[in-house]
Amino acid sequence: MAGFGLEQWVSYLGLERVDDPNKDYPVYRKRLDGKIIDLKELDLLVAQRLRGLRTDRQIAQAKVATLLGVKEATYSRYENASSLMTVGRLIHIFEVLDITPEEFFKPFVNKRPSRPIGDSRKDARTKLMEGTVDHLNKLDNTALKAVHDLVTAMEPRTIGRQ
Template structure:
């Protein structure tokens, strides 16, 4: 099976073709708060979220910088988006601020407008998935391992059901 073509994938994900002034070719994005936000604006939102989380914890920039092994000026540039972090550095920031990636990005995801009627099943599935993940995050290691083993045991039956009776296709 070759998989989805570009147009099918774009449609499946609900992406829109946009022109990014920093690129010489089109890119595909999803709406946030009903509009497409350019990548620079998204960098600024991430920087603001970082700053808000630090101040909510009543931590000085100098202290966070020290915990990250950075100069204060370097860390300050992250909070203004004048310098961008690597993914590894961002994960380190999450450790220092005691936050998960899901918690950090949750406001960006939650602000998305509701799915259209045509995607109501997909929206319901996404909501169920989100709620399930929330419950899983609260489990201790033993309970999480039990749920994991149960899901693995159920997987072959789910795949067979999808193949055999015309049930919804698995995500590509």
């Protein structure tokens, strides 16, 4: 079985064909807040998110640049979307700003489409896991340790019951 064909995959993922004037071929994208945002605008939104997170933490550009091992002008270009970052650099920025990739990209990600019929139990489990993780992220270290210890103690009793 070869899997989905292109059109089936596009439909399954909720993608739409977009003719990008900067490309010789179409691309397939999802809507964000009801519209399809071109990649340059998306780069700008990422840069604005980066700047907002840094200013929320009251950290100067110069300090972030030093922690990243780049010149302040280079980091400034990241926040203005005039220079693009590598994935490795972006992950390093997440470390310096103490944010997870999930937290950073949450405003840019649409909910995943519902899965084919037959996966409803998996969907319910996935939703429960996601909700639990959201709650766990809000706990302080002491409370998180207590929950961890409880789950670890329960594990031998729950294996095989899923």
